[in-house]
Structures are given as C-alpha cells and as structure tokens.
Amino acid sequence: MALIHDLVFQGAQMLLVLALAPLLTGFVRKVKARLLRRRGPPLIQPYRDLARLLRKDVVLADNASWLFRVVPYLVFAAVWIAASLVPTFRTGLLFSWTADLIALIALLGSARFFLALAGMDAGTGFGGIGASREVMIASLAEPAMMMIVFAIALIAGSTQLSTMAAFMNSPEVGLRVSLGLGLIALVIVAIAENARIPVDNPATHLELTMVHEAMVLEYSGRHLALIELGAFLKLLLYVSLIACLFAPWGLAPATGGAEHIAIGVVAYAAKLAACGFLLALFETAIAKMRVFRVPQFLGAALMLALLATLLRFVSRSF
Amino acid sequence: MVIDSLIAVAALLLLAPAGIALARSPLGRPAIYGASLALSLGLTAIGIVSLLGTHDSAATLPLGLPWLGARVRIDALSAFFLIVVNAGAAATSLFAFGYGRHEEAPARVLPFYPAYLAGMNLVLLSADAFSFLVSWEFMSLASWALVIAHHHVRENLRAGYVYLLMAAFGTLALMFAFGLLAGTDGHYAFADMRAAPPSAAFAAVVLVLALIGAGSKAGLVPLHAWLPLAHPAAPSHVSALMSGVMTKVAIYGFIRIVFDLAGPPAWWWSMPVITAGAVTAAMGVLYALMQRDLKRVLAYSTIENIGIVFVALGLALAFKANAMPFAAALAMTAALLHVLNHSLFKSLLFCGAGAVLSATGERDLEKLGGLIHRMPQTAFVFLVGCVAISALPPLNGFVSEWLTFQAILVSPQLASWGLNLMIPAAGALLALSAALAAACFVRVYGTVFLGRPRSEAARHAHEVERVSVVAMGLLAAACLLLGILPGYAIDALTPVTQLVAGGRMPVQAAEAWLSIVPIAESRSSYNGLLVFVFMAASGMIAAFTIHRLASNRIRRSAIWDCGFPDASPLTQYSADGFAQPIRRVFGTVVFGARERGEMPPPGSTEPARFSATVRDPIWDALYAPLAGLVAATTQTLNILQFLTIRRYLSLVFAALVLLLLVLAAWP
Numbered sequence: 012m013a014l015i016h017d018l019v020f021q022g023a024q025m026l027l028v029l030a031l032a033p034l035l036t037g038f039v040r041k042v043k044a045r046l047l048r049r050r051g052p053p054l055i056q057p058y059r060d061l062a063r064l065l066r067k068d069v070v071l072a073d074n075a076s077w078l079f080r081v082v083p084y085l086v087f088a089a090v091w092i093a094a095s096l097v098p099t100f101r102t103g104l105l106f107s108w109t110a111d112l113i114a115l116i117a118l119l120g121s122a123r124f125f126l127a128l129a130g131m132d133a134g135t136g137f138g139g140i141g142a143s144r145e146v147m148i149a150s151l152a153e154p155a156m157m158m159i160v161f162a163i164a165l166i167a168g169s170t171q172l173s174t175m176a177a178f179m180n181s182p183e184v185g186l187r188v189s190l191g192l193g194l195i196a197l198v199i200v201a202i203a204e205n206a207r208i209p210v211d212n213p214a215t216h217l218e219l220t221m222v223h224e225a226m227v228l229e230y231s232g233r234h235l236a237l238i239e240l241g242a243f244l245k246l247l248l249y250v251s252l253i254a255c256l257f258a259p260w261g262l263a264p265a266t267g268g269a270e271h272i273a274i275g276v277v278a279y280a281a282k283l284a285a286c287g288f289l290l291a292l293f294e295t296a297i298a299k300m301r302v303f304r305v306p307q308f309l310g311a312a313l314m315l316a317l318l319a320t321l322l323r324f325v326s327r328s329f
Numbered sequence: 330m331v332i333d334s335l336i337a338v339a340a341l342l343l344l345a346p347a348g349i350a351l352a353r354s355p356l357g358r359p360a361i362y363g364a365s366l367a368l369s370l371g372l373t374a375i376g377i378v379s380l381l382g383t384h385d386s387a388a389t390l391p392l393g394l395p396w397l398g399a400r401v402r403i404d405a406l407s408a409f410f411l412i413v414v415n416a417g418a419a420a421t422s423l424f425a426f427g428y429g430r431h432e433e434a435p436a437r438v439l440p441f442y443p444a445y446l447a448g449m450n451l452v453l454l455s456a457d458a459f460s461f462l463v464s465w466e467f468m469s470l471a472s473w474a475l476v477i478a479h480h481h482v483r484e485n486l487r488a489g490y491v492y493l494l495m496a497a498f499g500t501l502a503l504m505f506a507f508g509l510l511a512g513t514d515g516h517y518a519f520a521d522m523r524a525a526p527p528s529a530a531f532a533a534v535v536l537v538l539a540l541i542g543a544g545s546k547a548g549l550v551p552l553h554a555w556l557p558l559a560h561p562a563a564p565s566h567v568s569a570l571m572s573g574v575m576t577k578v579a580i581y582g583f584i585r586i587v588f589d590l591a592g593p594p595a596w597w598w599s600m601p602v603i604t605a606g607a608v609t610a611a612m613g614v615l616y617a618l619m620q621r622d623l624k625r626v627l628a629y630s631t632i633e634n635i636g637i638v639f640v641a642l643g644l645a646l647a648f649k650a651n652a653m654p655f656a657a658a659l660a661m662t663a664a665l666l667h668v669l670n671h672s673l674f675k676s677l678l679f680c681g682a683g684a685v686l687s688a689t690g691e692r693d694l695e696k697l698g699g700l701i702h703r704m705p706q707t708a709f710v711f712l713v714g715c716v717a718i719s720a721l722p723p724l725n726g727f728v729s730e731w732l733t734f735q736a737i738l739v740s741p742q743l744a745s746w747g748l749n750l751m752i753p754a755a756g757a758l759l760a761l762s763a764a765l766a767a768a769c770f771v772r773v774y775g776t777v778f779l780g781r782p783r784s785e786a787a788r789h790a791h792e793v794e795r796v797s798v799v800a801m802g803l804l805a806a807a808c809l810l811l812g813i814l815p816g817y818a819i820d821a822l823t824p825v826t827q828l829v830a831g832g833r834m835p836v837q838a839a840e841a842w843l844s845i846v847p848i849a850e851s852r853s854s855y856n857g858l859l860v861f862v863f864m865a866a867s868g869m870i871a872a873f874t875i876h877r878l879a880s881n882r883i884r885r886s887a888i889w890d891c892g893f894p895d896a897s898p899l900t901q902y903s904a905d906g907f908a909q910p911i912r913r914v915f916g917t918v919v920f921g922a923r924e925r926g927e928m929p930p931p932g933s934t935e936p937a938r939f940s941a942t943v944r945d946p947i948w949d950a951l952y953a954p955l956a957g958l959v960a961a962t963t964q965t966l967n968i969l970q971f972l973t974i975r976r977y978l979s980l981v982f983a984a985l986v987l988l989l990l991v992l993a994a995w996p
Contacts, residue, residue, distance in 0.1 A: 088865075121722060132779045
C-alpha cells in the first residue's frame with residue numbers, strides 16, 4: 012500500500028514537472044515583456060508552440076545521421092528524469108535513491124554531451140560554434156556545480172536530494188557563510204546552464220551571439236519541440252533545486268497528510284513565481300556579455316563554491 | 330592456480346619464437362592471435378577463480394637468484410589485475426584478428442605481441458623483487474620493440490628512444506625502492522619484506538621512489554613525456570594494450586609497494602600522491618584538448634585517467650593512515666573500479682582509432698569526418714566508449730568517478746589541516762577534468778565521425794572486418810554492464826580492499842533494486858540500472874507517443890545553416906577551432922597559448938593568415954634543461970676516454986677507497 016502511495020506521488024511529480032515547465036518559461040517571458048512595457052505573448056504560448064512544432068514535418072539535412080534523430084529523445088529523457096527526481100512539493104520521492112545530486116548533474120551532462128554532438132552532426136559552421144562554446148561554458152559550470160554540491164552535501168551530510176531538502180528544512184541549518192556563497196554560485200551556474208542573459212540570450216537569432224540556439228539550429232518539427240521542452244524542463248529543474256535547497260519552506264514531509272501536500276503545492280507555486288519574476292527582472296536589468304567574459308563570470312562561481320567547500324573542510328560551524 | 334597461470338605464461342613465451350617462424354605465412358596472424366586470445370581467456374578465468382575463491386596460491390621455481398629462486402604467488406590483488414590485463418588482452422587479440430591484416434610488417438609485431446603479454450602477466454605473478462624487476466624490464470623491452478615496429482617513420486624512432494630512456498629511469502627508481510625494502514640482508518622475497526617493514530624514513534623514500542618508478546610507467550605528470558609519443562606509435566591494438574593495460578600494471582606496482590610492502594602509511598603520504606594525481610588529471614585532459622592526432626588525444630586522456638586513479642589511491646592512503654578502514658575501502662574500490670573501467674573503454678577507443686586508421690589511413694582529426702555514414706558499427710561502439718570515458722551515466726566511467734567523489738565527501742573527518750585544504754582543491758580539479766574530458770570527446774567524436782568528410786580518404790572509408798567490430802562490441806557491452814550492475818563488481822573487489830586497505834565496503838548485492846550504496850541510503854546511492862531503464866523507457870514512450878499522436882513524417886533537404894549552406898566541407902568547424910575557446914580560457918595560462926592573425930594590407934589579394942602556438946610547459950621547464958645538462962656533463966666527462974693506463978688505475982683505486990669508506994660509515 013505504501014509503495015502504491017509513493018508510486019502515485021512519483022508519477023504525479025513526473026507529470027507535474029512536464030506540465031509546469033512550459034508555463035514557467037511562458038511566465039518569465041510575460042514578465043519580461045511587461046517590464047519592457049510590451050504586452051507580450053499569452054502565458055500559454057509555449058504550449059501552443061510545442062503543439063504546433065509537434066504537428067509539423069521534420070526537415071532533416073541530407074547528411075544528418077541517425078544520431079541526429081535519436082538525440083532529441085535522449086536529451087528529453089535525461090532532463091525529464093533529472094527533473095522528476097528534484098523534490099518539488101513533497102520530499103521522500105520513491106526513486107530519489109536512483110540518482111543523487113551528483114548523478115543528477117551528470118545526467119544533465121549527458122544531455123549536453125549529446126546535444127553538442129548533434130550540433131556537430133550536420134557539419135555546419137553554426138553547429139560547431141554552438142557546440143564549442145557550449146562545452147567551454149560547461150567546462151566551468153560543471154565543476155562549479157560539483158563544488159556547490161560538495162559544500163551543501165557536507166552541511167547536510169548527504170548527497171541524496173530528499174535527505175538534503177529535509178535537513179535544510181530542519182532548524183539545525185541556521186545561517187552559514189558557506190550556504191550563502193553556495194547560493195550565489197548556484198544562481199550563476201543556473202543562469203549559465205539555462206542559457207539565460209548575461210551568458211546567452213534565449214530570444215536571440217543574431218548568429219554571432221548565440222550559443223545554445225546555434226547548436227540546435229538544424230532542428231525542426233517534433234525534434235525541435237522535444238529540445239525546447241527539454242530546455243523548459245531544465246529551467247524548472249534549476250528553479251526547483253534552488254527552491255528545495257535554499258527555500259525549503261512548506262515542503263511536505265514524506266509522511267505528511269493531505270493538508271501538508273496542499274501547503275506544499277501552494278508553496279511550490281509561489282516559489283516558482285518568485286524565482287521566475289526575479290529571473291525576468293535580472294534579465295531585463297543586465298546586458299549580455301561577450302563570450303570571453305563568460306569564463307570570468309563562471310570562474311567567480313567556481314571560486315565561490317570552492318571557498319564554500321573549503322570553509323566546510325576547515326571548520327564545522329561555517 | 331599459480332602453476333596453471335605459469336603454464337599459460339610459458340605458452341605465451343613459446344608463441345614468440347613461433348611468431349618469428351610463422352610471420353611470413355598466412356597462417357601466422359590467426360595462429361598467434363588465436364593462441365593469445367585463448368591463453369588470455371584462460372588467464373582471465375584463473376584471475377576470476379582466484380579472486381572469488383579468495384585463496385592464495387604460491388610456488389617457488391628454481392630460477393633466478395640461487396639462494397632465492399623465483400617466487401610466484403597469486404593473491405587477491407594480483408588476481409584482480411590478472412583479470413584487468415587479460416580481459417583487455419583477449420579483446421585486443423580478437424580485434425587484431427581483423428586489424429592485423431593491415432599490418433605491413435607482421436614479422437615485427439607477431440613475435441613481440443605474445444612476449445609482451447607474457448611480460449605483463451609475469452609482473453603480476455612475481456612475489457620477489459628480483460623476478461618482479463626482471464619481468465618489469467622484459468615487459469618494457471617487449472613493448473619498446475612494438476613501439477618501433479614501424480621504424481621507418483622517424484617520429485616512431487624518437488618515441489622509442491624517449492620511451493627506452495624513461496623506462497630505464499623508472500626501473501632504476503623501482504630497483505632502489507626494492508633495495509631499501511629488502512634491507513642490507515637482502516630479503517628480496519615479498520613475504521620477507523612484508524614481515525619486516527622499513528623504518529619510517531626509509532619507507533618515505535620508498536614511497537617517493539615508487540611514485541617515480543611506477544608513476545613514470547603509468548604516465549604521472551611530469552614523468553609522462555614519453556607516453557603520448559610511444560603509445561600512438563605502436564600498432565593500434567598494441568596501443569590499446571599499452572594505454573589500457575600496461576598503465577594498470579604500473580598501478581599494480583605502486584599498490585603492491587606502497588600499500589602492501591612499505592608498512593603502515595604515515596599521515597602525510599597521501600599528500601604527494603593526491604597532488605600528483607590531481608595535477609595529472611587536469612593537465613592530461615588539457616593536453617588532450619590541444620592535440621590534433623587522434624591516437625595522441627587518446628594517449629593524453631589515459632594520463633588524465635591515471636590521475637583520477639592516483640587521487641583515489643591517495644585518498645585511500647589518507648584514510649588508511651587515519652585508521653578509517655571503511656573509508657579506505659571506499660576510496661580503494663573507486664580506484665580499482667576505475668582501473669577496470671578505464672582498461673575497458675580505453676582499449677575500446679584505441680581499437681576504434683585503429684579501425685579509423687585502417688579504413689582511412691588518417692590519424693589527423695582535421696582530415697576525418699562523416700565516418701558515421703561510412704562505418705556505422707564502429708561509430709556506434711566508439712560513441713559508447715566516448716560516453717563511458719566522459720563519466721556520463723548510465724555507463725561505467727561515471728560509477729568510479731561517483732565513488733571517488735563519495736570518498737572525497739567522507740574526507741572532512743580526517744584530522745589534518747593540510748589534507749583538509751588539499752582534498753577539496755583536488756576534488757575541484759577532478760570535477761574540472763571530468764567536464765573537460767566530456768568536451769574533449771565531443772570534439773573527437775564530432776570531428777571524426779560526425780559532420781562531412783574533410784578528405785578523400787574519409788569520403789571513401791569502409792567498415793572494418795566483422796571480427797574487429799565484434800571485439801569492440803564486446804568491450805562496449807562490458808562498459809554498459811559495469812555501468813548498470815556495478816554492485817557485483819564492487820562486491821568482487823572486497824578481498825582486494827581487505828588485503829590492501831584493511832577494510833571492506835558493505836555488501837552491495839543485497840541492496841534493493843541493485844543500487845550501490847557506499848555508506849547508507851540516506852547519504853548517497855546510485856542505481857545505474859534504473860537510470861538506464863528510465864532513460865530508455867521515457868525516450869521510447871516519448872518517441873512512440875509523438876509518432877502516434879502527432880507526426881512521424883520526415884523530409885530531407887539541404888543543410889539550413891541560417892540560409893547560407895556552403896558546399897565545401899572546409900566551412901565546418903575544425904578540431905582546432907572547436908578547442909579554441911578552451912585554449913583561450915585555460916591554455917593561455919597553462920600552455921602559454923598565443924594567437925596571431927595577419928591581415929594583408931588593404932588592396933592586397935593575399936590571404937589573411939591565422940596561427941596559434943601552444944608550448945609544452947613541462948618539456949620546456951624540465952626535459953629541455955635536463956637534456957642540456959646531460960649533454961654538457963657528457964661533454965665534460967669525455968676526457969675520461971683519453972687517459973693513460975696509470976691514471977685509469979689510480980681512478981680505480983680512488984673509487985675502491987671511497988666505497989670502503991662508505992661501507993665503514995654505514996650504520
């Protein structure tokens with residue numbers, strides 16, 4: 012019985028992230044447009060885009076290989092699994108022990124690996140430039156993320172997300188310097204990983220400023236829909252991650268009843284809205300960087316996270 | 330058991346003269362590689378039985394030093410490495426069935442190949458310093474002969490020369506290490522050394538010497554200089570053995586000396602090991618990203634992986650010295666599992682490089698491309714190898730990397746400031762090298778197999794022989810199996826960790842759903858099987874739903890490329906271009922990378938030129954001055970060649986007096 016109960020919640024989580032991800036992106040776009048005093052597309056525009064893309068034919072380059080056609084499904088699968096293992100409204104997910112936070116980051120790494128390969132498949136200049144810059148950004152963002160995980164794992168005594176979230180929700184956490192450093196670093200990494208301003212511009216189609224968009228330039232139809240959905244899911248994943256580690260308030264415990272879950276859902280929706288609003292505000296307030304300024308931006312994240320980890324290693328109270 | 334393995338090794342040795350005899354006949358290749366395959370499989374079986382049976386077996390042969398004999402022994406440690414060496418050897422022998430057909434000088438490969446296998450096995454079986462060193466040197470020389478198999482290429486001769494020098498230097502260091510372990514009474518048997526460990530000061534010297542001796546064979550920075558020259562020079566199936574397997578024999582040597590023979594470790598021993606490992610990992614992968622030669626990229630990536638293993642070994646030393654047997658077992662398991670994993674995927678990748686080489690005759694990344702269409706099977710297995718080596722789930726490379734990170738997360742419990750500052754830095758370097766490794770293999774796979782062909786040779790490539798593909802396929806299957814069912818491998822390693830780390834990990838096979846749980850489930854766990862099943866299932870569900878409910882039509886058309894499709898494949902991103910951002914971010918500091926663009930004056934029709942230079946800091950700072958010093962010294966000593974007999978005699982006398990004085994002063 013308990014197993015079925017947990018299974019239901021795990022399934023609900025998987026469907027919830029899938030259903031909410033386009034909405035979050037639509038919300039961020041809407042807020043950005045309003046901040047620029049435009050009306051902006053309706054909130055459900057990303058769903059409409061996806062539905063339209065799914066119905067369209069796929070136009071494949073003549074020399075595209077089977078890898079190019081498999082990658083969208085692989086990327087979507089990896090990101091979806093990763094997203095469904097981050098606690099959203101309730102801890103104690105059934106499959107949380109399948110992949111801890113380190114494995115989760117590596118799953119996202121797999122998605123990026125294949126996407127970069129797909130970028131090089133058609134053999135174009137744009138695909139190459141996108142893939143090359145993407146791996147350069149990842150080569151800094153990924154170690155920074157790993158150091159953040161180390162810092163938080165050393166505080167929580169676990170790399171298991173459910174355990175970490177439960178610990179962060181307990182009163183023993185308190186205010187810590189290393190957590191503060193970790194939060195700043197995590198936000199920087201999240202911005203870079205999701206190809207947001209100032210690292211990359213998700214709305215641009217001006218060739219030389221693109222990273223992510225250049226990499227997926229050759230994709231069309233249902234393949235593009237899956238890659239877009241993967242990108243939406245990744246944004247949701249990072250927001251959920253930040254929320255469950257640094258703002259775990261309202262998260263329903265594994266044993267909680269219906270009222271806890273109701274609180275958890277409402278709190279989660281509020282956190283998504285807050286993070287989405289802050290992201291939109293940040294993106295409107297700042298300009299995009301030159302590509303070779305990005306390493307400095309990400310290097311700062313790496314150093315902050317390393318500092319946080321070092322603090323944990325030398326003293327237990329920071 | 331040990332007698333059976335000796336018979337197999339003797340048979341391998343006998344194959345060497347048979348190789349000379351059969352080199353010219355068409356039967357030679359199948360006979361030698363077939364016999365090598367059978368014997369390697371037999372030795373793998375012996376290793377598995379010994380490891381699972383956990384009983385040691387030893388013997389003394391009436392060979393070698395008269396008062397000592399040649400002692401041989403299989404314990405858990407050598408049994409594990411027997412499996413690693415011979416599983417890799419079996420796969421490369423199978424690969425060579427097909428690949429050997431393209432060999433232009435079989436007489437230079439066939440005799441040395443089985444001898445080289447025998448040498449590696451003998452190192453693992455030896456249980457005294459004398460036979461260990463003799464086998465070690467035999468292994469080095471056999472592989473040297475294979476490195477210069479294509480001796481008409483000047484580059485290969487240079488590689489062979491540098492290799493020979495470094496191998497001799499490494500053996501010298503090991504010889505001193507064993508000398509210190511044996512003491513003045515000459516206890517050369519490992520059992521005697523174990524019974525009487527050296528004093529703390531001597532043990533420290535032994536550690537440094539083992540790090541130099543085994544590290545130079547394994548490719549630790551800065552002793553790696555020979556490796557990227559020698560490994561690519563050999564025929565590809567031998568490169569696979571050298572990179573995938575022989576570096577593991579070096580690691581065996583290090584574990585044997587430092588963990589088994591040198592007595593209980595001091596607290597600081599781990600520091601040089603972790604430092605060397607972390608620096609090696611980061612430098613190795615950065616070097617790999619700067620290379621254009623496919624096999625050299627793979628050789629540098631071997632250096633990176635050796636670094637990862639040494640970091641894990643250093644952690645195991647630290648835990649062992651701090652009486653944390655459980656954590657030591659965790660770190661040791663991570664190291665050994667990475668040894669096994671790396672031997673599998675690096676053999677696979679080198680065989681793949683061999684397949685590409687035999688299909689196109691090219692090793693230059695800038696002249697390849699689009700091979701996924703011409704060599705689909707090789708492309709698939711090579712992709713598996715690339716994913717595995719980039720430490721991505723659900724394949725095996727990720728498991729050992731994950732265990733290493735888990736070991737790092739236990740280390741704040743160590744009571745040492747130095748280590749507490751060093752280990753997070755080493756962890757950051759490991760994470761950095763993992764991310765860069767992924768970049769490196771996106772670059773390799775993207776330029777070799779994807780895109781459009783960059784040369785005629787690549788345009789007309791053909792798939793390699795079926796048997797070679799099968800060999801690579803088996804290695805790829807092993808990578809997947811170890812990735813999704815790592816628990817069994819971890820359990821099988823228990824006797825080894827008991828022996829060298831003094832502890833064991835919890836039994837993994839008992840965990841629900843075949844997860845791996847190093848400490849406790851609430852702390853950390855990973856389940857490769859479920860990740861694999863979930864990925865496959867959700868990918869397929871997505872594909873099925875979309876094809877069923879939305880659209881499944883495909884139209885082929887020209888490349889879009891933002892509306893500027895160019896027919897020339899030269900407009901693709903090149904391998905150098907791909908690495909340019911990373912070269913700019915990391916290379917300017919590490920390699921002094923400089924870029925120079927020359928624009929022609931306005932009105933001129935000359936082309937603009939761009940050049941990038943990368944310097945090897947270690948060669949410039951260490952090897953070049955050293956070579957200069959040696960040259961200067963020999964120049965000075967040259968006068969000794971032209972002395973009178975009187976002076977020679979007085980020199981001999983002076984040396985004798987000096988030696989006697991040393992002996993008199995010896996405590």
